[in-house]
Amino acid sequence: MSMSRGLQNCTPRPAQLLDSDVFRRQGHQVIDFIAEYYSRISDYPVHPYVLPGFLSRRLPEAAPSQPEQPDPLSAALNDVRDLILPGITHWQSPRHFAHFPASSSTIGALGEALAAGINVVPFTWAASPAATELEVVVMDWLGKALHLPKSMLFEGGGGGTLLGTSCEAILCVLVAARDSKLAEVGDGRIGDLVVYCSDQTHFAFHKAARIAGLRKDNCRVIPARREDMYALPPAALQAAMQTDVEAGLIPLLLCSSMGTTPTTAVDPIRELCAVASPHGVWVHVDAAYAGSALICPEFRHLADSVDAVDSLSMNPHKWLLANNDCCALWLKQPSALVAALGTDDDVILKDAAAAAATDDGVPVVDYKDWQISLTRRFRALKVWLVLRCYGTDGLRDAVRAHVRMAAAFEDMVTSDARFEVVATRLFALVCFRLRPPTAATSRCEADDLNKRLHAAVNATREGPYMSSAVVGGAYVLRCAVGSTLTEERHVRDAWKVVQDHATLILAVY
Numbered sequence: 001m002s003m004s005r006g007l008q009n010c011t012p013r014p015a016q017l018l019d020s021d022v023f024r025r026q027g028h029q030v031i032d033f034i035a036e037y038y039s040r041i042s043d044y045p046v047h048p049y050v051l052p053g054f055l056s057r058r059l060p061e062a063a064p065s066q067p068e069q070p071d072p073l074s075a076a077l078n079d080v081r082d083l084i085l086p087g088i089t090h091w092q093s094p095r096h097f098a099h100f101p102a103s104s105s106t107i108g109a110l111g112e113a114l115a116a117g118i119n120v121v122p123f124t125w126a127a128s129p130a131a132t133e134l135e136v137v138v139m140d141w142l143g144k145a146l147h148l149p150k151s152m153l154f155e156g157g158g159g160g161t162l163l164g165t166s167c168e169a170i171l172c173v174l175v176a177a178r179d180s181k182l183a184e185v186g187d188g189r190i191g192d193l194v195v196y197c198s199d200q201t202h203f204a205f206h207k208a209a210r211i212a213g214l215r216k217d218n219c220r221v222i223p224a225r226r227e228d229m230y231a232l233p234p235a236a237l238q239a240a241m242q243t244d245v246e247a248g249l250i251p252l253l254l255c256s257s258m259g260t261t262p263t264t265a266v267d268p269i270r271e272l273c274a275v276a277s278p279h280g281v282w283v284h285v286d287a288a289y290a291g292s293a294l295i296c297p298e299f300r301h302l303a304d305s306v307d308a309v310d311s312l313s314m315n316p317h318k319w320l321l322a323n324n325d326c327c328a329l330w331l332k333q334p335s336a337l338v339a340a341l342g343t344d345d346d347v348i349l350k351d352a353a354a355a356a357a358t359d360d361g362v363p364v365v366d367y368k369d370w371q372i373s374l375t376r377r378f379r380a381l382k383v384w385l386v387l388r389c390y391g392t393d394g395l396r397d398a399v400r401a402h403v404r405m406a407a408a409f410e411d412m413v414t415s416d417a418r419f420e421v422v423a424t425r426l427f428a429l430v431c432f433r434l435r436p437p438t439a440a441t442s443r444c445e446a447d448d449l450n451k452r453l454h455a456a457v458n459a460t461r462e463g464p465y466m467s468s469a470v471v472g473g474a475y476v477l478r479c480a481v482g483s484t485l486t487e488e489r490h491v492r493d494a495w496k497v498v499q500d501h502a503t504l505i506l507a508v509y
């Protein structure tokens with residue numbers, strides 16, 4: 001009795017947990033907090049100086065049984081400010097040049113907030129008709145904005161969906177291709193299916209092949225050479241497929257890249273399709289990063305070859321101002337995806353099929369059949385807001401600004417004879433390294449110098465944060481311009497830090 005009274009006193013009634021007035025007050029607190037973070041983000045070192053365990057040691061061992069009084073949210077936000085923010089890598093810092101960007105905007109963040117607040121689960125059309133239809137509309141809007149061929153849009157008989165990541169998209173596509181091939185050749189042949197990629201392809205593809213149950217030694221990794229700008233050479237693909245066919249194996253899928261992760265190389269997609277198509281091979285384009293550049297007319301030619309492929313995925317969360325998470329996947333034949341991932345034996349979810357019967361010509365989509373999970377986020381709302389509020393011109397200008405700043409960085413690298421740009425810059429990533437300082441410098445010593453340079457640059461408190469890659473066997477630094485807050489001065493300052501450390505390192509070489 002006294003216990004239940006105690007509970008009543010301290011624990012809010014469920015309805016209070018979503019009270020409008022409380023939400024308004026707490027919402028202001030959180031938005032103010034984020035705005036303050038952005039105004040001070042440059043004060044933090046991009047990468048924190050912390051050791052493993054630094055945070056867990058400072059937090060209690062278990063969740064509190066009672067909220068902290070008088071204002072639990074304020075107390076928690078103080079901890080975010082004092083304990084968490086000093087220990088994160090500040091991906092939105094204007095000095096974050098590592099990996100690829102995690103593109104952010106106020107509208108992208110608020111789109112996430114809006115979707116979280118409405119919190120629907122659009123797994124079937126009927127489970128949230130407007131959320132599903134908005135996704136259908138947004139996929140065609142985005143596809144047109146990126147100049148994708150009509151055959152990939154709902155309008156042209158194809159279609160698309162918003163997933164969380166490219167890893168998911170690539171797996172879904174591979175499973176669709178696998179099942180349509182097995183329907184032709186018989187399930188028993190799964191061990192004979194072969195997939196193709198280059199040695200620059202993202203590990204997402206290898207992971208997908210493993211999950212899809214393909215044999216580990218049936219993944220052909222074709223070397224991409226410096227003289228081909230690290231793009232997959234069609235002749236080598238041709239030879240590999242020929243050998244496999246002669247050995248009685250079945251070529252299944254080629255994962256080509258538009259913008260590889262190490263250097264943003266673009267595979268010759270049309271030539272690769274000409275090789276792959278006669279073998280009945282599904283061609284996917286992984287454009288996770290560079291797909292966003294297709295919004296610019298100057299990159300539009302890259303989309304020309306896409307009419308020859310079966311599917312394409314790209315991440316608006318990487319470079320199109322749509323905050324985490326968001327991967328857009330388009331297919332010419334979504335029916336193959338639905339055949340592989342559809343689940344129509346669940347009576348509870350059957351209602352959409354009935355709805356479909358009442359419609360004339362409008363595609364009725366049950367997006368649960370296009371992905372791995374049932375529950376899904378209302379990502380279309382965020383993408384729609386970003387497209388509406390910035391417009392395709394606004395998005396184009398943002399991408400262009402980054403490309404321009406990267407070109408400026410590339411010029412600075414090129415005009416310092418101690419350095420070399422190791423792969424032609426195509427978008428907003430510059431891969432560079434110190435040249436071997438003398439003719440006698442070994443490959444190993446040169447790598448060591450570049451590793452030291454990289455470590456010194458990243459350890460500079462007010463300096464830039466960059467990542468590295470191994471390109472053509474050599475250790476290189478990657479400067480990826482794409483943080484929304486980055487301005488030209490940040491790029492110039494970053495280069496100055498690189499130069500100064502190079503001078504120090506070479507002085508003692």
Ligand SMILES: *Cc1c(COP(=O)(O)O)cnc(C)c1O
Pocket residue numbers: 100164165166167168202204257259260261286287288289315327
């Ligand atoms: C980032 C990246 C991926 C992985 O993307 P996720 O959305 O994190 O799964 C795949 N391919 C390429 C080319 C990438 O740059």
